[in-house]
Amino acid sequence: MDLTSLLGRLFLCAVLFIGQNLWGAEAKAKKTAKQAAPNPALAQIEDAPGLPRVLLIGDSISIGYTTFTREALKGKANVHRIPANGGPTSNGLQNIDKWLGDTKWDVIHFNWGLHDLKIMEDGKHQVPLDQYEKNLRDLVARLKKTGAKLIWATTTPVPEGNLNPPRNYGDVIAYNAVAKKIMDENGVAIDDLYAFALPRLKEIQRPANVHFTAEGSKALAQQVAASILKALGRGK
Secondary structure, three states, X not given: OOHHHHHHHHHHHHXXXXXXXXXXXXXXXXXXXXXXXXXXXXXXXXXXXXXOEEEEEOOHHHXXXXXXXXXXXXXXXXXXXXXXXXXXXXXXXXXXXXXXXXXXXXXXXEOOOOOOOOEOOOOOEOOOHXXXXXXXXXXXXXXXXXXXXXXXXXXXXXXXXXXXXXXXXXXXXXXXXXXXXXHHHHOOEEEOHHHHHHHHHHHHEOOOOOOEOHHHHHHHHHHHHHHHHHHOOOOO
């Protein structure tokens, strides 16, 4: 092989090497940008003057219905939410003061439960039922101090089947029963998302998954919006 041919091959290899690296870097950058794209449900919103201020507190189920609730209440209420997954009641106790801030809330629509009843590697619930009751009582006491109208959202159904992470269908009923007792004792309104979702799970919930389809989240949002309007004195 003469020198010219050798240099030509080396040049071609260099071009291919540089091209592959540039393509890989571009693909990596796109992937990183996609991963870093903020969830619009968690974004801060700017209040429209003169409208009541609403705060949504909850886990990924509430994240799913947040933007749809905002759309349903556009021009009627400023719908904020906590900037994270609310997780179990233990997480709520750690963060509730930060989430509430020092601003006025007219309505707070809240839920904890799905994370509390999650079954951990040791076979126990993340937050046992008796501790869940204690935590929830403390959280309700803190929320009442805001002076806002409170709405408790019942925990949505867990479908039967092998779930990851594991949860038991019947545990939702037990945790919701404890929550209802607390809400009744404290005069807190109840948005029964469990009863709303249960008869239509096949249409709105993902298979073998506690989460809902986009249409399912939209349906939940209509129920949530109706409960908020009722609390504001604007419902039927």
